[in-house]
Amino acid sequence: SLQCGIVGLPNVGKSTLFNAISTGVAEAANYPFCTIEPNVGVVTVPDERLDVLTGLVKPQKVIPTIMEFVDIAGLVKGASQGAGLGNKFLANIREVDAIVHVVRCFQDENVVHVEGRVDPVFDKEIIDAELQLKDLESVEKKIQKLEKAARTGDAKAKVELDVLKQYKGVLESGQNARSLAIDPELKEAAIGDIQLLTAKPVLYVANVDETAMLTGNEYSEKLREAVKHEGAEVIVLCAAIESQIAEIEDEEEHEMFLSEYGLKESGLSKLIRASYALLNLITYFTAGVKEVRAWTIEKGWKAPKSAGVIHTDFEKGFIRAEVIKIADFEKYKSEAAVKEAGKMSVEGKEYVVEDGDIMHFRFNV
Numbered sequence: 345s346l347q348c349g350i351v352g353l354p355n356v357g358k359s360t361l362f363n364a365i366s367t368g369v370a371e372a373a374n375y376p377f378c379t380i381e382p383n384v385g386v387v388t389v390p391d392e393r394l395d396v397l398t399g400l401v402k403p404q405k406v407i408p409t410i411m412e413f414v415d416i417a418g419l420v421k422g423a424s425q426g427a428g429l430g431n432k433f434l435a436n437i438r439e440v441d442a443i444v445h446v447v448r449c450f451q452d453e454n455v456v457h458v459e460g461r462v463d464p465v466f467d468k469e470i471i472d473a474e475l476q477l478k479d480l481e482s483v484e485k486k487i488q489k490l491e492k493a494a495r496t497g498d499a500k501a502k503v504e505l506d507v508l509k510q511y512k513g514v515l516e517s518g519q520n521a522r523s524l525a526i527d528p529e530l531k532e533a534a535i536g537d538i539q540l541l542t543a544k545p546v547l548y549v550a551n552v553d554e555t556a557m558l559t560g561n562e563y564s565e566k567l568r569e570a571v572k573h574e575g576a577e578v579i580v581l582c583a584a585i586e587s588q589i590a591e592i593e594d595e596e597e598h599e600m601f602l603s604e605y606g607l608k609e610s611g612l613s614k615l616i617r618a619s620y621a622l623l624n625l626i627t628y629f630t631a632g633v634k635e636v637r638a639w640t641i642e643k644g645w646k647a648p649k650s651a652g653v654i655h656t657d658f659e660k661g662f663i664r665a666e667v668i669k670i671a672d673f674e675k676y677k678s679e680a681a682v683k684e685a686g687k688m689s690v691e692g693k694e695y696v697v698e699d700g701d702i703m704h705f706r707f708n709v
């Protein structure tokens with residue numbers, strides 16, 4: 345499944361945040377594949393629509409969907425030259441599908457800052473520079489290869505070479521690869537195989553003091569300003585408080601704690617939902633009296649492929665899908681009433697599943 349990697353300089357609060365994430369694993373304990381590496385955390389994806397469905401269907405079991413975070417510790421200045429096991433960590437980043445970049449926006453004299461002062465924009469640039477240097481290596485390697493092919497008159501190689509040179513320019517000017525506006529097909533052809541680190545989708549976590557959880561602070565504002573041109577989201581939270589919130593198992597107590605801090609939801613919930621969207625993931629539901637369940641697919645998947653996440657047989661033997669929009673289910677309150685109102689559609693192989701669809705697959709075995 346798709347994963348988000350958590351990166352950032354040392355002492356910015358990555359482990360604290362990751363621990364908060366991993367505490368949520370308890371909730372997902374009934375997932376059979378929970379024996380994963382210590383640096384991978386599994387969380388359930390918060391979704392109010394599941395509560396709505398549960399209220400209406402009253403199933404025996406409710407199963408939320410999950411996603412994974414990878415803790416990528418140990419990035420320091422010089423990582424691209426191998427400092428602090430840098431190459432190993434950079435290789436870890438290459439394997440993830442999106443990046444959660446944690447930046448320190450809290451003051452605390454007791455917590456040493458590796459660079460001696462709190463400056464989120466500068467911190468972000470240190471990490472970016474390491475990733476950019478690594479990307480530059482990959483781009484230059486590919487340019488060398490393509491230049492040979494281009495010299496023999498390979499037209500396709502020439503086009504790709506031109507794109508790669510644009511990437512080279514962007515990286516050399518201290519920008520991330522993702523900031524190059526380019527046709528998606530050209531992009532895929534030129535860099536699809538080299539997995540540039542700074543081309544991966546990113547969101548930033550501004551780790552602020554408890555007092556700035558709701559409002560943000562001057563540091564988080566500076567960060568927001570600095571990443572605006574990347575179109576990246578900034579989530580403001582206090583990792584220290586999040587790890588406390590995550591410890592509370594009792595739901596009522598959990599709510600109380602949140603409201604004491606004036607929070608509608610935990611920062612972690614916000615982060616999980618934002619990361620899910622960053623990975624281009626959406627959710628469909630199956631709703632029966634035995635089980636109401638959320639399933640994860642990628643945006644744009646057609647019905648058979650979407651059915652395949654339940655079981656490969658569903659994809660292979662796909663006949664059709666009965667689809668109810670969740671708003672209609674809420675309005676008419678039962679599947680029978682939805683059908684009667686003519687609001688259930690029957691869809692074939694070409695149907696692109698939408699976020700919030702309630703699916704019933706018909707298939708041959």
Ligand code: GDP
Nearest residue numbers: 354355356357358359360450452455582583584
């Ligand atoms: P990492 O090196 O990025 O994984 O950072 P850690 O999560 O280990 O945090 C480094 C130190 O900062 C620890 O002493 C944490 O308790 C502290 N810390 C983490 N988050 C916060 C926060 O939101 N506020 C404050 N004041 N301290 C924090």
